[in-house]
Amino acid sequence: xxxxxxxxxxxxxxxxxxxxxxxxxxxxxxxxxxxxxxxxxxxxxxxxxxxxxxxxxxxxxxxxxxxxxxxxxxxxxxxxxxxxxxxxxxxxxxxxxxxxxxxxxxxxxxxxxxxxxxxxxxxxxxxxxxxxxxxxxxxxxxxxxxxxxxxxxxxxxxxxxxxxxxxxxxxxxxxxxxxxxxxxxxxxxxxxxxxxxxxxxxxxxxxxxxxxxxxxxxxxxxxxxxxxxxxxxxxxxxxxxxxxxxxxxxxxxxxxxxxxxxxxxxxxxxxxxxxxxxxxxxxxxxxxxxxxxxx
Amino acid sequence: xxxxxxxxxxxxxxxxxxxxxxxxxxxxxxxxxxxxxxxxxxxxxxxxxxxxxxxxxxxxxxxxxxxxxxxxxxxxxxxxxxxxxxxxxxxxxxxxxxxxxxxxxxxxxxxxxxxxxxxxxxxxxxxxxxxxxxxxxxxxxxxxxxxxxxxxxxxx
Numbered sequence: 001x002x003x004x005x006x007x008x009x010x011x012x013x014x015x016x017x018x019x020x021x022x023x024x025x026x027x028x029x030x031x032x033x034x035x036x037x038x039x040x041x042x043x044x045x046x047x048x049x050x051x052x053x054x055x056x057x058x059x060x061x062x063x064x065x066x067x068x069x070x071x072x073x074x075x076x077x078x079x080x081x082x083x084x085x086x087x088x089x090x091x092x093x094x095x096x097x098x099x100x101x102x103x104x105x106x107x108x109x110x111x112x113x114x115x116x117x118x119x120x121x122x123x124x125x126x127x128x129x130x131x132x133x134x135x136x137x138x139x140x141x142x143x144x145x146x147x148x149x150x151x152x153x154x155x156x157x158x159x160x161x162x163x164x165x166x167x168x169x170x171x172x173x174x175x176x177x178x179x180x181x182x183x184x185x186x187x188x189x190x191x192x193x194x195x196x197x198x199x200x201x202x203x204x205x206x207x208x209x210x211x212x213x214x215x216x217x218x219x220x221x222x223x224x225x226x227x228x229x230x231x232x233x234x235x236x237x238x239x240x241x242x243x244x245x246x247x248x249x250x251x252x253x254x255x256x257x258x259x260x261x262x263x264x265x266x267x268x269x270x271x272x273x274x275x276x277x278x279x280x281x282x283x284x285x286x287x288x289x290x291x292x293x294x295x
Numbered sequence: 296x297x298x299x300x301x302x303x304x305x306x307x308x309x310x311x312x313x314x315x316x317x318x319x320x321x322x323x324x325x326x327x328x329x330x331x332x333x334x335x336x337x338x339x340x341x342x343x344x345x346x347x348x349x350x351x352x353x354x355x356x357x358x359x360x361x362x363x364x365x366x367x368x369x370x371x372x373x374x375x376x377x378x379x380x381x382x383x384x385x386x387x388x389x390x391x392x393x394x395x396x397x398x399x400x401x402x403x404x405x406x407x408x409x410x411x412x413x414x415x416x417x418x419x420x421x422x423x424x425x426x427x428x429x430x431x432x433x434x435x436x437x438x439x440x441x442x443x444x445x446x447x448x449x450x451x
Contacts, residue, residue: 021299038297046301053305057312061320068323073330080327087324107317115312155305160298164305168313 007245014127014241016150017046017158032148046158053155056118057111064114086114090280097284100291102176105284112165113280119155120233120272124265127153127240156233156275159226166226169283173221176290185293190214221286225279232275236268420448 012034019037021044022028030047031037037044067083076084090113094106130153135146155161177186193214195206243264246257424444 017297017301019297019299040297040299042299044297044299044301045304046299049301050304050308054308057308061312061315064316064320064324068320068327071323071327073327073334076327084324084328087321088328091325104313104317107321108313110321111309111313111316115309158301160301161305163298164302165309167302168306168309 010245011238011241013147013150014131014237015152015157017152018048018150019044020047021045031150034150037150046152046160048150048152049155049158049161052122052153053115053119053161056122056155057115060111060114060118064110086110093281094284097281098288098291100180100288102287102291104172105287108169108172109280109284112283113276116156116165116229116279117273117276119161120276122154123157123233123236123240123268123272125153126261127237127244154233154237156229157237159230162226162230163222165279166222169225169286170222173218173286173290176287180291181293190218221282225282225286229275229279232271236264236271239264416448416451419451420444423447 016031016034016037019031019040020029021031021037021040023031023036024039031040031044063079064083067079071080071084087110090110091106094109098105131149131151132146134151135149138144138149139146152158174186177189181189191207191210191214192203193210195210197203197206240261243257243261246260247254249257
């Protein structure tokens with residue numbers, strides 16, 4: 001098996017999602033190649049990304065809900081203690097950076113932090129393990145060539161997932177900006193700054209410049225949120241894949257690769273936590289800015 | 296790395312998880328935390344109140360003790376006084392009784408003396424009459440000379 005696929009194929013295989021959509025011949029089904037997946041266009045869905053993100057998100061809400069449902073004011077048990085510790089940590093962060101009053105920000109910060117962390121955590125699972133298992137299952141249950149079963153394990157290496165979240169945050173930013181500042185205030189903020197003028201003529205001249213600058217500023221928020229997370233995790237995943245390539249290079253290279261994988265995984269623990277934390281903190285900060293009259 | 300409908304699905308999933316967390320996780324935990332905070336604050340306040348109450352009780356007990364001590368002294372003094380009074384009374388009673396007994400004895404002695412004297416007087420008269428009869432034989436009639444003899448007897 002290993003000798004039939006090239007290094008490029010191996011990497012490509014690892015970076016392709018299991019895509020369900022309309023094939024070129026008009027039938028609906030899973031894409032059998034990377035090219036076919038990209039030809040499916042917009043009306044296709046990444047089964048693996050959806051599965052892992054919903055599975056991990058469901059795990060998160062179930063565990064936390066279980067702890068919350070039985071939460072008492074008395075002496076907390078192990079799970080409740082852990083959940084309370086996490087929530088206290090989030091709450092402190094929200095209180096530190098968010099000055100307005102809004103009930104949705106803290107739960108959203110909690111969701112982002114834990115969900116992103118769990119999705120990132122999948123990066124630490126050896127890169128071939130789950131895709132191999134899924135390929136084997138696919139061959140067993142659906143009689144398909146395991147080479148054509150694509151399965152990406154880390155949802156946050158799929159820009160759809162990161163953009164999905166950041167666009168959610170972006171919609172809330174716009175919603176709260178308009179709600180707190182009014183439509184006029186929001187547009188004023190977009191067009192009346194950073195170049196201010198008393199003169200109406202100058203105002204008109206500054207209008208497009210300001211709109212361009214503030215527009216970029218506004219659009220940069222969701223872009224930076226999602227691309228930062230995606231980029232970090234994608235790069236991390238790529239390095240894991242490259243390290244995994246060393247296993248086919250003989251015993252010495254394989255042992256060296258194992259050591260490297262361990263080191264990178266340890267380092268990556270920091271990265272995945274940090275990325276989840278950054279996403280959360282920036283969300284809080286952006287929403288705080290949406291609540292401020294002038295910044 | 297294709298942007299497709301997954302994005303919208305992820306957006307919906309994200310919204311759902313946020314909603315679920317807000318509705319079924321955050322509120323419960325926050326309530327529990329708030330409740331516990333209140334409980335701890337109440338407990339601390341109660342402890343403080345307890346300490347203060349104990350101090351108060353100690354002070355009260357001390358006051359009571361002092362009061363009791365004072366009362367006991369008072370009662371002791373009163374009892375002493377009463378005992379003295381009783382002893383005095385008894386003394387005076389005894390003295391009175393003694394006096395009374397003495398008087399009674401004296402009276403009885405006097406009475407007995409008088410009685411004895413009367414008896415003796417009667418005997419003497421009888422003896423005198425007997426003697427006189429012997430002397431005068433029949434010359435003295437008891438009936439005739441009784442008056443004079445009575446006079447003599449009275450003078451004895």
